[in-house]
Amino acid sequence: MTRQGETDFRTRLQHWLPKVVLSPSLAMVLVFVYGFILFTIYLSFTDSRILPSYGWVGLENYSKLWRLSHWTTSLTNLGIYAFLYITICTALGLALAIFLDQKIRGEGALRPIYLYPMALSFIVTGTAWKWFLDPGIGIEHTMHLWGWESFRFGWIKDRDFAIYTLVIAAVWQTSGFVMAMFLAGLRGIDSEIMKAAQIDGASNFNLYRRIVIPLLRPAFLSAFVILAHLAIKSYDLVIALTGGGPGRATELPATFMYSYTFTRNQMGIGASSAVIMLMTIAAIMVPYLYAELRERK
Amino acid sequence: MMSAAQTQSVRTGHVTRMFIYLFLLLSALFYLLPFFIMLTNSVKPLGEITGGNMMSLPEVFTLEPWKAAWSSAQVGVEPTGLRPYFWNSIRMVVPAVFISTILGALNGYVLTKWRFRFDTILFGLMLFSCFIPFQIVLIPMARILGILGLAGSTYGLILVHVVYGIGFSTLYFRNYYAAFPTELVRAAQIDGARFFQIFRRIMLPSSGPIIVVCVIWQFTNIWNDFLFGASFASGSGAPMTVALNNLVQSSTGVKEYNVHFAGAILAALPTLLVYIVAGRYFVRGLMAGSVKG
Amino acid sequence: MGFLDIRNVTKSYGRVEVLHRVDISVEEGEFLVLVGPSGCGKSTLLNMIAGLEDISSGDIAINGRVVNGVHPSNRNIAMVFQSYALYPNMTVGQNITFGLEMHGVPRPEREKAMKEVAELLQIGQLLDRKPGQLSGGQRQRVAMGRALVRNPDVFLFDEPLSNLDAKLRVNMRTEIKKLHEKLKTTIVYVTHDQIEAMTLSTRIAVMYQGHVQQLGAPKEIYDTPANLFVATFMGSPAMNIIPAQVVMQDDRPHARVTTRDGSHAMLPFSQANLAAWDGRDILLGIRPEAITDPDGADRKSDNIVALGNHIGLTEPAGSDTFVTMTLGGRDTIARMRADVSVSPGDRFEFAVNMDKAIAFDPGTEDRIGP
Numbered sequence A: 001m002t003r004q005g006e007t008d009f010r011t012r013l014q015h016w017l018p019k020v021v022l023s024p025s026l027a028m029v030l031v032f033v034y035g036f037i038l039f040t041i042y043l044s045f046t047d048s049r050i051l052p053s054y055g056w057v058g059l060e061n062y063s064k065l066w067r068l069s070h071w072t073t074s075l076t077n078l079g080i081y082a083f084l085y086i087t088i089c090t091a092l093g094l095a096l097a098i099f100l101d102q103k104i105r106g107e108g109a110l111r112p113i114y115l116y117p118m119a120l121s122f123i124v125t126g127t128a129w130k131w132f133l134d135p136g137i138g139i140e141h142t143m144h145l146w147g148w149e150s151f152r153f154g155w156i157k158d159r160d161f162a163i164y165t166l167v168i169a170a171v172w173q174t175s176g177f178v179m180a181m182f183l184a185g186l187r188g189i190d191s192e193i194m195k196a197a198q199i200d201g202a203s204n205f206n207l208y209r210r211i212v213i214p215l216l217r218p219a220f221l222s223a224f225v226i227l228a229h230l231a232i233k234s235y236d237l238v239i240a241l242t243g244g245g246p247g248r249a250t251e252l253p254a255t256f257m258y259s260y261t262f263t264r265n266q267m268g269i270g271a272s273s274a275v276i277m278l279m280t281i282a283a284i285m286v287p288y289l290y291a292e293l294r295e296r297k
Numbered sequence B: 001m002m003s004a005a006q007t008q009s010v011r012t013g014h015v016t017r018m019f020i021y022l023f024l025l026l027s028a029l030f031y032l033l034p035f036f037i038m039l040t041n042s043v044k045p046l047g048e049i050t051g052g053n054m055m056s057l058p059e060v061f062t063l064e065p066w067k068a069a070w071s072s073a074q075v076g077v078e079p080t081g082l083r084p085y086f087w088n089s090i091r092m093v094v095p096a097v098f099i100s101t102i103l104g105a106l107n108g109y110v111l112t113k114w115r116f117r118f119d120t121i122l123f124g125l126m127l128f129s130c131f132i133p134f135q136i137v138l139i140p141m142a143r144i145l146g147i148l149g150l151a152g153s154t155y156g157l158i159l160v161h162v163v164y165g166i167g168f169s170t171l172y173f174r175n176y177y178a179a180f181p182t183e184l185v186r187a188a189q190i191d192g193a194r195f196f197q198i199f200r201r202i203m204l205p206s207s208g209p210i211i212v213v214c215v216i217w218q219f220t221n222i223w224n225d226f227l228f229g230a231s232f233a234s235g236s237g238a239p240m241t242v243a244l245n246n247l248v249q250s251s252t253g254v255k256e257y258n259v260h261f262a263g264a265i266l267a268a269l270p271t272l273l274v275y276i277v278a279g280r281y282f283v284r285g286l287m288a289g290s291v292k293g
Numbered sequence C: 001m002g003f004l005d006i007r008n009v010t011k012s013y014g015r016v017e018v019l020h021r022v023d024i025s026v027e028e029g030e031f032l033v034l035v036g037p038s039g040c041g042k043s044t045l046l047n048m049i050a051g052l053e054d055i056s057s058g059d060i061a062i063n064g065r066v067v068n069g070v071h072p073s074n075r076n077i078a079m080v081f082q083s084y085a086l087y088p089n090m091t092v093g094q095n096i097t098f099g100l101e102m103h104g105v106p107r108p109e110r111e112k113a114m115k116e117v118a119e120l121l122q123i124g125q126l127l128d129r130k131p132g133q134l135s136g137g138q139r140q141r142v143a144m145g146r147a148l149v150r151n152p153d154v155f156l157f158d159e160p161l162s163n164l165d166a167k168l169r170v171n172m173r174t175e176i177k178k179l180h181e182k183l184k185t186t187i188v189y190v191t192h193d194q195i196e197a198m199t200l201s202t203r204i205a206v207m208y209q210g211h212v213q214q215l216g217a218p219k220e221i222y223d224t225p226a227n228l229f230v231a232t233f234m235g236s237p238a239m240n241i242i243p244a245q246v247v248m249q250d251d252r253p254h255a256r257v258t259t260r261d262g263s264h265a266m267l268p269f270s271q272a273n274l275a276a277w278d279g280r281d282i283l284l285g286i287r288p289e290a291i292t293d294p295d296g297a298d299r300k301s302d303n304i305v306a307l308g309n310h311i312g313l314t315e316p317a318g319s320d321t322f323v324t325m326t327l328g329g330r331d332t333i334a335r336m337r338a339d340v341s342v343s344p345g346d347r348f349e350f351a352v353n354m355d356k357a358i359a360f361d362p363g364t365e366d367r368i369g370p
Ligand SMILES: Nc1ncnc2c1ncn2[C@@H]1O[C@H](COP(=O)(O)OP(=O)(O)O)[C@@H](O)[C@H]1O
Pocket: C013, C018, C036, C037, C038, C039, C040, C041, C042, C043, C044, C045
């Protein structure tokens, strides 16, 4: 008998081909994502200014960073912004989803209206909101023309309130997406559970409070993770809407990093702020992705 | 009673339903308002905005702001309008979408049908790359683009968008192909089809929907990007979003709100069109982007 | 040496070994069925024969050629899958000829081969349809057509009938058997359905937890199962397993079993070698059809024993009536003629065909020879 234990060449090639095909993408991700992350982390320990420089300064950039009121203001702003943004988006998205799920006539027309802002650039929507909120020509001006002389809405020009205009525009942009996530969750609930609860005599309010909303837990988690990471990454909207002002009233870590690195030539400090942003997002995303990937296996 | 409960999963009273409809309609107004304002004010003469009411329909209808925004408005230093930047964006988006989709499809194919040790970890690494704050890569990316001679060029942006788009496109195809029966791949192997033949003859012909989802998502994301555009291509190579921002933020001269609005709509038009034509796929992409496949 | 040789083959996923030293030799023209519960490793073994899974150790040879590492398409095998695995984007005709196309067979020959197969399987009128437009039975035929057109050395079937409804399954089973009788090609067929295994095979390999428990002709497997697992897996309802003790009486080994009222019954064995087990506990195995009413007992047997016991449940099943009793503390099923008159609670004289009884070692769970 002929013995052919040797694998033929084409079959061996086939064995390697999948890995060969995957490798360019993998190499790109390893270099451009993980390599760059390491490089930025390294820079955050150096005395880089306009250009990368490799003088080791230890934790100096980090200690400088935390002493900068500019940075702490950014963080405080982010705290306020993220909290309101996540809470309002979730509440509004949930309300819209639950209401839309009541066999609403015209659901097919309403849903795309709630969602279309997601298709637009923050720069575009920022422009729209910027002029709409502008007291000179926007809603305040309109109210005056309509005869409500005492109406005041100058938040976008007010240091104490400008951050809330960011929240308004950002909620407008993403709450439709949250609605879609909850709606998918609602549609995934076994209708027999709903029927059983109704036969058990649960009122509508209790049906939602005790049965439906607890069943939406995965959707809540996804929404939270997505919104949190969007909040931390928020950059475009700030640039388009307020440019970080008035003063520093709407500075966020993302704008801080950009201006320290590229306009103030404090690359070391900029890098350390980027590292902190990454850590924050990783703390949220990594456990979530880990759980998702394990589930799937 | 029972049959009623079957046709309508939750029964609501008349007053409640009135309230629900009211809430939904008011919300719809809230979502439509900014777009309404952009649209109406983009066809008004400037005087009608500054001297008049932003909420009212135009008394004089004019397309001048659109023409100005497209071809003559001051963007940065040159009075070129947004037109050259629009084409910059097109030149950037088309190859970037094409390449990242192809790579995503191949990756998804390998990761689901040619599994090997540590493949889930590799995928996890790719997936996490979608969610990083891009600030963390700005500095080294600027350096590398400089070294490669791609700084300020469309090619540089294509590279950037491909690199940071691979995670999502791989996610889409991986989730889709995971549900694609592996037995088909095995049958094709027995029939004598090899790696690329299986991909081309068996997988791709069944991938229509996910290709649409992926293309739409990448198109929307790359078109709408501002951070990379502003960081790596701020001059005459800038994409549409950066140019729009320059137009709106320019501090010289009178603020031509109508031109700004027209420019904003021009910048929004491609993605908006895609949304109107294929919104269903856009939503699918969004949902898959929240990872749950 | 056979036509298809599986020699000492093992399969591991990482550190977990899921197939342990499988050794099977199949003659040309045989119909080998791999049967066992889900997860026992049947598909894994079949996939290794096909070349779809690597072999961790050992050899597989087809027609005298070791095929380890040879691409599936170069092994001259064809496979029919449980889900049929028809390419959804191709027509039936394209599905059938895809393999020939991949092997560079020119179009006219492909067309000719397709026509022949279509005629054999009576699917000529389906050739231009897409798989999505076919019924389950039609898809099944197309999948077989795709395998047949290759004219392979070995056909591999992985649970090809389990997605069909009960009636169609029986029809297709008959057709597969006819096809085998006509073509005489070697077949390896995977199923978890022991009836399919019994009806189709010329030989059966019963698998459990990655081991081949027994390899043999269907009758051999049924009558002399190697161990408790094979005994209870093959046959429906399953073989009764009754705790008993071997007692010598009149120089003959008997099984002493406890009836429901606590008294003992003595059942004489036909196997003399059980004398060696005198005084020890065994498990007595009797198939339901070997326990009947006295009139229904097998007349050819010379070891029919009467056993008085109370009747538990009766389950009329149309062609038979199943009667339950308690023996050795276990529910024991007897298979009787449909018209037997029995009612629950009555005392009844069962006829036990001890020619068919076997004994198992309760420790190793192996059948006590010969
Ligand atoms: N890719 C794999 N990785 C790890 N374990 C596997 C893999 N494929 C199958 N197994 C394990 O191998 C065993 C046999 O599987 P299989 O051959 O599909 O069983 P069967 O076809 O008899 O139902 C099962 O326990 C299964 O969990």
